[in-house]
Amino acid sequence: MRKPNKPARENISPSDLTFALSTCKRCLWVKYWYKVSAPMVMPLVGTLSRLQEEFFQNADMPTIDPSLRPGKVTKWSEFVKSKPIQINGMDTRWRILGKYDLLSTNDDGTAGLIDCKVSESERDSGAFYSPQLEAYAYALENPPAGKSVEVASMGLLVWKPTHTLGDNPENSGFGIYQKYVAVPRNQAEFLRVISELISVLEGELPEAGPQCETCNFLTSRNALDLL
Numbered sequence: 439m440r441k442p443n444k445p446a447r448e449n450i451s452p453s454d455l456t457f458a459l460s461t462c463k464r465c466l467w468v469k470y471w472y473k474v475s476a477p478m479v480m481p482l483v484g485t486l487s488r489l490q491e492e493f494f495q496n497a498d499m500p501t502i503d504p505s506l507r508p509g510k511v512t513k514w515s516e517f518v519k520s521k522p523i524q525i526n527g528m529d530t531r532w533r534i535l536g537k538y539d540l541l542s543t544n545d546d547g548t549a550g551l552i553d554c555k556v557s558e559s560e561r562d563s564g565a566f567y568s569p570q571l572e573a574y575a576y577a578l579e580n581p582p583a584g585k586s587v588e589v590a591s592m593g594l595l596v597w598k599p600t601h602t603l604g605d606n607p608e609n610s611g612f613g614i615y616q617k618y619v620a621v622p623r624n625q626a627e628f629l630r631v632i633s634e635l636i637s638v639l640e641g642e643l644p645e646a647g648p649q650c651e652t653c654n655f656l657t658s659r660n661a662l663d664l665l
């Protein structure tokens with residue numbers, strides 16, 4: 439495949455540091471050089487995230503988890519962009535651009551980042567999401583202009599649906615088990631992962647992953663020669 443002179447997008451989504459990089463690098467490469475992504479069907483995800491985020495707007499941080507510094511959730515669903523990412527002391531063409539879920543302003547002037555999840559997946563561990571949260575922290579601490587904000591804490595706020603509530607159609611729903619999963623700062627690991635992603639993007643088109651159901655479907659379908 440011919441590589442264009444310039445990528446179609448130079449802003450890296452924080453979520454690409456988790457799911458996309460850990461599955462197949464080929465679709466990731468196509469996404470940035472050609473701005474073509476596979477359609478994703480995730481019914482209810484947007485609605486559940488919005489409801490969960492709304493629930494925590496203006497919340498006191500220690501009521502979310504006693505380990506958190508005193509402060510309040512003051513911002514939500516805002517885009518953050520970084521200056522060019524530096525690898526080995528050199529500017530690259532790539533920047534971070536993404537929308538965090540919740541951000542606190544702490545009494546000591548630092549900030550706390552929280553990523554909301556409605557999920558029962560065992561994968562909701564701090565280690566898996568660390569590079570994604572670090573990417574938001576990188577953008578907050580390395581903005582293209584203006585004052586940087588020190589991120590003192592990062593974590594996942596997980597709602598796991600466990601039971602039903604209510605006794606009539608107007609007043610019923612799901613009950614949840616809530617847990618806060620602290621994600622320790624790990625800038626070294628973030629720099630390792632983002633370096634790997636940038637070297638994938640700057641390289642030639644990677645091979646497809648043999649385990650991907652989408653690519654296997656497309657290969658089988660194309661072999662039918664229907665069109």
Ligand code: SF4
Nearest residue numbers: 462464465647650653
């Ligand atoms: S295997 Fe194919 S469809 Fe699946 S992620 Fe890779 S390139 Fe994309």
